[in-house]
Amino acid sequence: MHTIQVVFLTVMVFFVIVTIHEWGHFYFAKRAGILVREFAIGFGPKLFSIKRGETRYTLRLVPAGGFVRMAGEDPELIEIHPGQTVAVRVKDNTVTRIYLDRLDDRSNVVRGEVETIDIERKLKLALSADGITDSYDVHPQALLISKGKETQIAPIDRQFGSKTVGQRALAIVAGPVMNFVLAFVLFGLYFQMAGVPMENPDRLLIGSVVEGMPASQTDLRVGDVIDSVNGEKIGGDSNKMIELISKSVDVPLVFNVLRDGKPISFKITPKKDPTTGVGKLGISAAVPTRSVTFGETFTYAGKAMKNMTIMIFDGFKKLILGDFKMEDLGGPVRTAQVTSQIADEGIVQLTSWVAVLSLYLGIFNLLPIPALDGSRLVFLGFEAVRGRPVDPNRESMVHFIGFAMLMLLMLAVTYNDILRLVRGEH
Numbered sequence: 313m314h315t316i317q318v319v320f321l322t323v324m325v326f327f328v329i330v331t332i333h334e335w336g337h338f339y340f341a342k343r344a345g346i347l348v349r350e351f352a353i354g355f356g357p358k359l360f361s362i363k364r365g366e367t368r369y370t371l372r373l374v375p376a377g378g379f380v381r382m383a384g385e386d387p388e389l390i391e392i393h394p395g396q397t398v399a400v401r402v403k404d405n406t407v408t409r410i411y412l413d414r415l416d417d418r419s420n421v422v423r424g425e426v427e428t429i430d431i432e433r434k435l436k437l438a439l440s441a442d443g444i445t446d447s448y449d450v451h452p453q454a455l456l457i458s459k460g461k462e463t464q465i466a467p468i469d470r471q472f473g474s475k476t477v478g479q480r481a482l483a484i485v486a487g488p489v490m491n492f493v494l495a496f497v498l499f500g501l502y503f504q505m506a507g508v509p510m511e512n513p514d515r516l517l518i519g520s521v522v523e524g525m526p527a528s529q530t531d532l533r534v535g536d537v538i539d540s541v542n543g544e545k546i547g548g549d550s551n552k553m554i555e556l557i558s559k560s561v562d563v564p565l566v567f568n569v570l571r572d573g574k575p576i577s578f579k580i581t582p583k584k585d586p587t588t589g590v591g592k593l594g595i596s597a598a599v600p601t602r603s604v605t606f607g608e609t610f611t612y613a614g615k616a617m618k619n620m621t622i623m624i625f626d627g628f629k630k631l632i633l634g635d636f637k638m639e640d641l642g643g644p645v646r647t648a649q650v651t652s653q654i655a656d657e658g659i660v661q662l663t664s665w666v667a668v669l670s671l672y673l674g675i676f677n678l679l680p681i682p683a684l685d686g687s688r689l690v691f692l693g694f695e696a697v698r699g700r701p702v703d704p705n706r707e708s709m710v711h712f713i714g715f716a717m718l719m720l721l722m723l724a725v726t727y728n729d730i731l732r733l734v735r736g737e738h
Contacts, residue, residue, distance in 0.1 A: 318655045321652075323375075325665075325669065326375055328666070329491065329666065329670050329673055330378045330673075331353060331378070332670070333378070334379065334487065336487040336489060336490030337486055338367075340479075340483040340486040341380060341382050341472070344480075344482070346382050346471070347382065347384075347464065347466050348366065349382065349464070350368045350381040351369045351378075351380055352372055352378050352379050352380075353371050353372065354371060354375050355376060355377060355379075357372065358370050358373075366464060382471075382483075390412070390456050390458055392412070392431070394429070396426050397424070397425050398411060398412055398424070398439075399415045399422065400421060400422050400448070401418075402422055405449060406448065407437055407448045407454055408455070409455050410457070411458075412456065422439065422441065422446075425439070425440045426438070426440075431465045432465075432468045435452060436448070452465070452470070473704070481689060487677060487685055488673075488685055491670045491671065491673050492670075492671065494667075496613050496617055498666055499612070499616040499667045500613040501663050502616075502660065503608075503609055503616075504604065505659075505660045505663065506601065507602050508601060508602060508604055509599040509602075510601065510602050512548065513548035513599045513600050515538070515547060515548055515600060516537070516538045516599065517535055517599070518532060518534050518535060518569070519595075519597055519598030520595065525583065525593060526581055526582060526583050526593050526594060527580060527593045529580075530578045530580055531576075532578055532595065533571065535571075536569035536576070537570040539570050539575065541556045541565055541568070542566050543566070544556065548599070550597045557590075557591050557592070558582075560591045562591075563582070563591075564579050564580070565581070565582065567580050580593055616667070617671060621671065624671070624672055625675075628679075647669070651665065681714055682711050682714020682715070683712075683714035684714070687714060
C-alpha cells in the first residue's frame with residue numbers, strides 16, 4: 313500500500329506542475345477570445361479524451377509535458393475549395409455543419425457545389441444545387457466534419473495571430489508565471505509545516521545518521537536531543553561537538569542524548585576519515601525549528617525562491633560552459649526516481665521538492681530556446697519593434713528545429729537515466 317501511495321504521489325507531482333502551466337496559457341488565451349482547440353497533458357497517442365465546450369481535454373501517453381493548441385498557431389488541416397461538393401446543415405439560413413465526406417449518408421442537409429466560401433472573415437457560403445445558387449451565413453462556431461472528426465471553424469477574430477502583441481505575449485508568459493505562483497505557494501506551505509531553524513538555539517538535534525558509519529551501529533535516532541559528549545555539555549554549540557569527535561579517532565566516546573525527555577547513553581568510537589584524517593561518527597547536527605508567522609511565510613518563501621533561482625542559473629551556466637559530464641545530466645526518468653524517493657520521506661519534503669520543480673519548469677520555459685515559451689516571446693518582441701510579424705513559416709521552422717533538438721537531448725538523458733537504473737546507481 314505504501315508503494316502505491318508513493319507512485320500515486322509521484323504521478324500527481326508531474327500532473328499538477330504541467331497542468332498549472334498549461335492552465336495559465338489556456339486561461340489567458342480564452343480571456344483574449346482565442347479558440348483553444350485542445351488542452352493536453354503529455355505527448356503522443358491519446359489515452360483519454362473528453363470535449364467540453366469548444367475545447368477537447370486529452371491525456372496522452374508520454375508524460376513529458378503538455379500543450380494548449382490554439383486556433384491559428386498551426387495551419388488548419390481542413391480546406392474547402394470552390395468546385396468542391398459538400399453537404400451542409402442549415403438552420404435559419406445559417407450553416408451550422410459542413411460535411412466533406414459520406415455525403416449520400418447525410419440526412420436533413422443541403423448538398424451542392426461550393427461557388428464561394430469564406431469561413432474566416434465574411435462567414436459566407438454560396439452553394440450551387442441543381443443550377444440554383446443559394447447564399448448562406450456561416451455560424452462562427454460551425455463544425456467541419458470529415459472522416460468522423462469534427463473541427464470547429466476559426467474566424468479570424470478567434471485566431472491567435474489576430475490578437476494584439478500584448479494579448480499573445482500574456483497568453484504565452486502566463487504558463488511560466490503560473491509555475492512561479494505555484495512554487496511560491498508551495499514554499500510557503502513548506503515553511504508552515506516544517507518551520508524555520510531557531511536563532512541562537514540552546515540545544516542540537518540529531519539531523520541524520522549515515523549508513524555504514526559508527527553511529528549507524530547504535531540506536532541513535534534522528535530527532536534525539538544531543539545532551540553531552542564525554543560529560544561535556546553541548547548546548548547549541550555544534551563546533552564543540554565536532555571538535556570532540558574529530559580528535560577522538562579510535563577512542564570511544566560516551567554520547568548522551570534525550571529522547572522524549574528520557575536520557576539515553578551510547579558508547580561510540582569515531583572512525584578515521586581517509587580524506588581529512590579526523591574522527592567521524594556519521595551524524596549531522598540539526599538546529600531545532602520554530603513556527604513561522606503569517607507574514608514570515610511570505611518572507612521565507614520569497615527568500616527560497618531567490619536562492620533556488622540562483623542555484624538553477626548556476627546550473628545553466630555550467631551547461632553553457634561545458635562544466636559537466638553527460639552522466640551528470642538527468643531526464644524525466646531520473647526526476648521521477650528522485651521524486652519517488654522524496655515522496656517516501658513524507659509530504660513536508662515532497663512539498664519543497666515540488667516547489668523546486670515548478671520553479672525550474674517556469675524558468676526553463678522562459679529561456680530563449682526554440683520551441684519554448686521564451687523563444688516565442690522573442691519573436692513577439694521582434695514583431696513589436698518592427699511593427700510587423702516574422703514570417704510564420706520561418707518561425708515555425710525555427711520552433712520545429714528547436715523541438716527536434718530538445719527531443720534528441722531528452723532521448724540522450726533518458727538513456728543515461730535507464731543505464732543508471734540498470735547499474736543500480738542513485
